[in-house]
Amino acid sequence: MIRAVNIKKSFGGTEVLKGLTTTFEKGKTNLIIGRSGAGKTVLLKLCVGLLAPTSGEIMYGDTNFSQLSKRDMRAIRMEIGMLFQGSALFDSMTVEENIRFPLDMFTNKTKKEKLDRVNYCLERVQLEGNNSKFPGEVSGGMQKRVGIARSIVLEPKYLFCDEPNSGLDPKTSLLIDELIHDITIEQNITTVINTHDMNSVMEIGDNIALLHQGRLAWQGNKDMVMDSDNELLEEFIFASPFLQRLRKAAVGK
Amino acid sequence: MNLNFLYHFGRYLILLRSALTRPEKFSMYWKETMRQMNDIGIGSLVIVGLIAVFIGAVTATQFAYQLQDSFVPAYYIGYIVRDSTIIELAPTITCLVLAGKVGSNIAAEIGGMRQKEHIDAMEIMGVNTASYLILPKVIAAMVVIPMLVCLAAAISIWGGYTASVATGLITDVEYIQGVRSFFEPYYVFMMFVKALVFAYILTSVSAYQGYHVKGGSIELGQASTQAVVYSDILILLSDYVIAIILTM
Ligand SMILES: Nc1ncnc2c1ncn2[C@@H]1O[C@H](COP(=O)(O)OP(=O)(O)OP(=O)(O)O)[C@@H](O)[C@H]1O
Ligand SMILES: [Mg+2]
Numbered sequence: 487m488i489r490a491v492n493i494k495k496s497f498g499g500t501e502v503l504k505g506l507t508t509t510f511e512k513g514k515t516n517l518i519i520g521r522s523g524a525g526k527t528v529l530l531k532l533c534v535g536l537l538a539p540t541s542g543e544i545m546y547g548d549t550n551f552s553q554l555s556k557r558d559m560r561a562i563r564m565e566i567g568m569l570f571q572g573s574a575l576f577d578s579m580t581v582e583e584n585i586r587f588p589l590d591m592f593t594n595k596t597k598k599e600k601l602d603r604v605n606y607c608l609e610r611v612q613l614e615g616n617n618s619k620f621p622g623e624v625s626g627g628m629q630k631r632v633g634i635a636r637s638i639v640l641e642p643k644y645l646f647c648d649e650p651n652s653g654l655d656p657k658t659s660l661l662i663d664e665l666i667h668d669i670t671i672e673q674n675i676t677t678v679i680n681t682h683d684m685n686s687v688m689e690i691g692d693n694i695a696l697l698h699q700g701r702l703a704w705q706g707n708k709d710m711v712m713d714s715d716n717e718l719l720e721e722f723i724f725a726s727p728f729l730q731r732l733r734k735a736a737v738g739k
Numbered sequence: 740m741n742l743n744f745l746y747h748f749g750r751y752l753i754l755l756r757s758a759l760t761r762p763e764k765f766s767m768y769w770k771e772t773m774r775q776m777n778d779i780g781i782g783s784l785v786i787v788g789l790i791a792v793f794i795g796a797v798t799a800t801q802f803a804y805q806l807q808d809s810f811v812p813a814y815y816i817g818y819i820v821r822d823s824t825i826i827e828l829a830p831t832i833t834c835l836v837l838a839g840k841v842g843s844n845i846a847a848e849i850g851g852m853r854q855k856e857h858i859d860a861m862e863i864m865g866v867n868t869a870s871y872l873i874l875p876k877v878i879a880a881m882v883v884i885p886m887l888v889c890l891a892a893a894i895s896i897w898g899g900y901t902a903s904v905a906t907g908l909i910t911d912v913e914y915i916q917g918v919r920s921f922f923e924p925y926y927v928f929m930m931f932v933k934a935l936v937f938a939y940i941l942t943s944v945s946a947y948q949g950y951h952v953k954g955g956s957i958e959l960g961q962a963s964t965q966a967v968v969y970s971d972i973l974i975l976l977s978d979y980v981i982a983i984i985l986t987m
Binding site: 531534536556560561563564566567568570572574576577587588590591592640 | 757763764767855856857859860862863864865866867
């Protein structure tokens with residue numbers, strides 16, 4: 487379980503997060519939603535220590551992550567997998583080398599064991615056979631999936647995904663959502679996902695946090711979305727007239 | 740200006756402090772060090788050789804001109820070419836050039852990784868990036884650059900031979916007699932000290948410039964330029980300091 491307690495974060499003079507408290511639960515896919523620029527990526531980076539909060543705490547269980555020394559932080563990070571919004575694949579390495587990198591760095595597995603693990607991860611993101619391509623040679627959506635494969639290769643306890651399905655078609659998008667959801671439940675890990683995607687919200691939203699203007703505007707699960715009265719949530723989820731009509735038909739309001 | 744200098748110096752020390760830790764995985768560091776040795780060493784052979792030939796040739800030709808009509812024996816040309824290249828020209832000029840070639844490359848490589856979030860991605864995996872990205876480069880350079888400098892000195896002396904003997908300034912017997920006169924092994928020691936220090940400076944300063952890059956391609960270009968400029972300044976400064984210390 488990860489808790490963000492009264493997190494504030496400013497860049498220069500602008501305060502992006504203004505005292506945010508929320509909990510990401512274990513064994514669940516925790517979603518962070520919010521408009522573009524709401525601070526989702528910033529929150530995710532605070533959680534993994536790539537940014538330091540101006541004030542407030544990030545707690546991993548009972549450990550105050552924000553106050554750890556670099557070395558202790560690294561120990562926790564070995565249990566973290568993260569997918570970056572821009573994938574952040576190492577572009578002078580092949581797909582296989584990218585996914586193998588954490589294995590090379592942190593395990594003593596044999597060549598064969600590593601290759602098996604890499605191929606297993608590639609299979610899970612439906613990219614089998616793309617081992618020797620370079621990131622520049624595959625599509626944006628495929629890069630995302632390679633990024634996911636790399637983030638799960640070490641069987642992390644905490645998985646962070648920054649918009650795992652932006653740039654994917656609806657079908658692949660769904661597959662990726664299901665994959666992340668399955669892994670979360672199989673391994674009983676804490677997963678945090680930033681997303682804009684309404685399908686994801688309705689499919690895998692075990693615990694949803696809506697960010698608005700630096701604060702937590704709403705928290706709940708996918709079953710609570712439909713009959714929530716929260717205006718911000720409504721505005722965000724049922725953004726198009728089409729969806730508003732659908733909702734009217736379904737719930738009657 | 741002074742505060743700015745202190746800020747960078749402090750941050751540089753902090754970066755080096757975190758670079759000096761036990762590797763996560765020795766074999767990965769070893770592999771990276773080997774790759775860097777190849778890049779820096781083999782990759783710089785041609786340019787270093789080319790420069791060295793001309794250093795020797797120019798030194799020989801100019802001293803021959805200065806010694807004309809003097810009472811200094813002609814074989815002194817060989818002696819002067821040997822000592823000036825070993826003590827000063829081979830280590831300094833080679834490393835100034837390598838700061839341009841290797842230093843800018845290091846700054847651009849690390850800076851690019853910073854901008855494309857590769858460094859962040861590695862950090863999240865638990866890799867000590869300060870160490871993994873910098874240590875192998877510094878070590879590789881400190882092994883390979885002294886070799887290059889040594890080679891440069893040898894080639895320079897040969898360049899001096901070609902320029903002075905082939906053009907008939909002196910005979911080959913005289914040149915070789917000069918090269919073999921008054922030899923001080925201590926000068927070779929000085930050459931290696933300089934090469935080691937310069938190698939360290941040009942890699943660590945360039946890595947520092949790249950590691951803290953922000954912004955976009957303009958800043959990356961600036962970092963790469965600054966890597967060369969600061970390395971060059973520091974190399975010349977330390978050249979002077981080493982000269983003072985080692986001749987005391
Ligand atoms: N390093 C930074 N320096 C200054 N401002 C920043 C920095 N990173 C983010 N911001 C600001 O913080 C705000 C939130 O950015 P963030 O990237 O978290 O948005 P987001 O919710 O992830 O948006 P999107 O859905 O478009 O990815 C933005 O206004 C952005 O300008
Ligand atoms: Mg974002």
